[in-house]
Amino acid sequence: MLNGKIDLRSDTITQPDAAMREAMANAVVGDDVLGDDPTVQELERHTASLLGKEAAVFVPSGTMANQLAIRSLTRPGDAIVLDGNAHIYCYEAGAPAALAGVQVSLLDGERGQFTAAQLEAVLPPRDDHFAQPSLVCIENTHNRGGGSVWPLEQIESVTSTARGHGLALHLDGARLWNASAASGVSGAGYAGHFDTVSVCFSKGLGAPVGSILAGSADVIAKARFFRKQQGGAMRQVGILAAAAAHALEHNRARLADDHANCRALANGLAKLPGLEVDAEGVETNMLFIGTGERDAAALAKRLDESGIRLLATGPHTLRAVTNLTVSAGEIVQVITAFEELP
Numbered sequence: 001m002l003n004g005k006i007d008l009r010s011d012t013i014t015q016p017d018a019a020m021r022e023a024m025a026n027a028v029v030g031d032d033v034l035g036d037d038p039t040v041q042e043l044e045r046h047t048a049s050l051l052g053k054e055a056a057v058f059v060p061s062g063t064m065a066n067q068l069a070i071r072s073l074t075r076p077g078d079a080i081v082l083d084g085n086a087h088i089y090c091y092e093a094g095a096p097a098a099l100a101g102v103q104v105s106l107l108d109g110e111r112g113q114f115t116a117a118q119l120e121a122v123l124p125p126r127d128d129h130f131a132q133p134s135l136v137c138i139e140n141t142h143n144r145g146g147g148s149v150w151p152l153e154q155i156e157s158v159t160s161t162a163r164g165h166g167l168a169l170h171l172d173g174a175r176l177w178n179a180s181a182a183s184g185v186s187g188a189g190y191a192g193h194f195d196t197v198s199v200c201f202s203k204g205l206g207a208p209v210g211s212i213l214a215g216s217a218d219v220i221a222k223a224r225f226f227r228k229q230q231g232g233a234m235r236q237v238g239i240l241a242a243a244a245a246h247a248l249e250h251n252r253a254r255l256a257d258d259h260a261n262c263r264a265l266a267n268g269l270a271k272l273p274g275l276e277v278d279a280e281g282v283e284t285n286m287l288f289i290g291t292g293e294r295d296a297a298a299l300a301k302r303l304d305e306s307g308i309r310l311l312a313t314g315p316h317t318l319r320a321v322t323n324l325t326v327s328a329g330e331i332v333q334v335i336t337a338f339e340e341l342p
Contacts, residue, residue, distance in 0.1 A: 002325040005304075006334060009311040011175075011258070011285060011323035014206040020246045027242035031235050032058075033228070039238030043245050044212065050248075051197055052188030053214035057223050058241055062087075062174040064232050065198035065213040066137075067095045072215075072222040073168040073195060074134045076101030081122060082137040083109040085144035087172060099230065103131050111281075112142030113150050116161040123165060136162045139172040140190060141179045146278075147262075147286030147321075149179045152189070159193040171197040174211070178204055178284040181255040195219060204255050204285060205247035206324050210240050251324065258285040261322040261331050268335035275338070289318040299341070306337045 007013050016024065030036035040058050048056035059065050066088050070080060080096060082088055084106035088096065096102050105122050107114040124130035138158065140150040159169050171194040173179070173187070180187055191197040196215035201207035213223055227233050234240075259282075266279040266287050276290025289310075291299050296312040303310055311319045322331070 001330060005307045005309050006326055006330045007309045008320040008326060009309050011203040011321045014324055016208055016243055020243050023242045023246040024239050027238045029236040029238035032237050033233045033235060037238045040241040043241040047212045048214045050187050051191040051214045053191060055217045055220035056212045056214040057220050057227060059211050059213060059227055059232050060209060062198055062200045062211040063092045065211040066172050067099050068213050068223040068226050069170040069196040069198060070096055071100045071226045072219050073170060074100055074102050077131060078102045078134040079105045079131040080135040080137060081105045081119060081133050083107050083112050083114055085112050086137060086139050087143050088137055105133060111148040112139060112145030113148060113154060116157045119158055119161055133167060135168045135170060137170045137172060141175040141284050146281060146288050147284035149182050149283045152185055155193055169194040173197050174200040175203055177252055178255055182259055182284050201244035201247050204258060204323065205251045207243040207247040210244045258322040261326060261328055262287055265320060265331050265334060269338055272338055285322045287320045289320060291316045291318060302341060303337060308334055308337050
């Protein structure tokens with residue numbers, strides 16, 4: 001519970017607990033732009049190691065991490081290939097065009113997951129009339145896919161095909177920690193198939209802010225330049241890096257609790273009339289709830305009045321994202337609140 005309400009709008013709503021605030025208060029800091037913030041440097045080294053990469057750069061947001069990857073791996077006029085429901089395309093304010101000067105080539109994946117055959121089919125002939133793709137982006141877990149986890153075999157198939165065409169690869173791993181918790185595949189096990197990978201600390205891990213982009217030393221050096229150019233270089237940012245490090249150490253193992261709570265919520269709501277819930281499709285901490293003929297925004301308002309916060313993502317769709325502020329007992333309260341709706 002957060003601020004007196006059971007908040008399931010997102011896993012971004014978490015706030016630092018006392019231990020995390022203590023870590024922030026005690027952080028040793030320096031000027032990161034000048035390269036002398038030891039707390040940031042240690043976080044970058046540790047995260048790069050977890051992901052099996054040479055280097056990493058700490059940035060304010062997942063959007064910036066993704067966009068730095070795109071700028072570092074493409075040239076203006078290139079095309080990038082990604083799923084039509086990808087966060088990079090849907091929720092990053094047109095940044096690929098505005099910042100990197102690339103156009104997007106969209107695929108119609110299943111819950112955000114496309115195939116090697118779909119990738120092959122969208123690649124244009126080598127002809128001066130066509131923008132040539134230079135980068136393929138995969139999102140794991142996939143937000144609009146309901147927190148779906150890419151099967152490792154499918155990642156291997158898509159990335160192998162991309163490599164065969166000389167394409168670079170970026171993994172939007174904002175919720176990669178959740179994918180690992182659900183599948184048992186390590187972060188490095190996923191990231192090893194990609195040139196760059198972004199991971200977030202301010203979602204399921206509960207830090208207040210921050211993401212990392214990891215990759216080769218050369219690519220991350222480019223990303224640092226673009227970070228500065230885009231206003232993302234920060235000074236005594238070890239205070240935030242300390243929160244991220246604390247979250248990484250203490251909150252990764254408990255992600256399985258969020259997944260269990262999401263399954264319990266889905267199983268409970270699937271039994272109620274008037275709702276459309278795919279309980280079998282729950283893989284991590286995200287659930288989309290069809291409201292049938294009822295208006296989702298109005299339903300969310302009534303639930304909010306009962307102390308439960310969900311996000312209306314469409315005229316007849318609510319989203320619930322379990323997170324570290326919500327207990328198993330509170331999931332029962334949510335199901336009861338739905339049962340009592342008129």
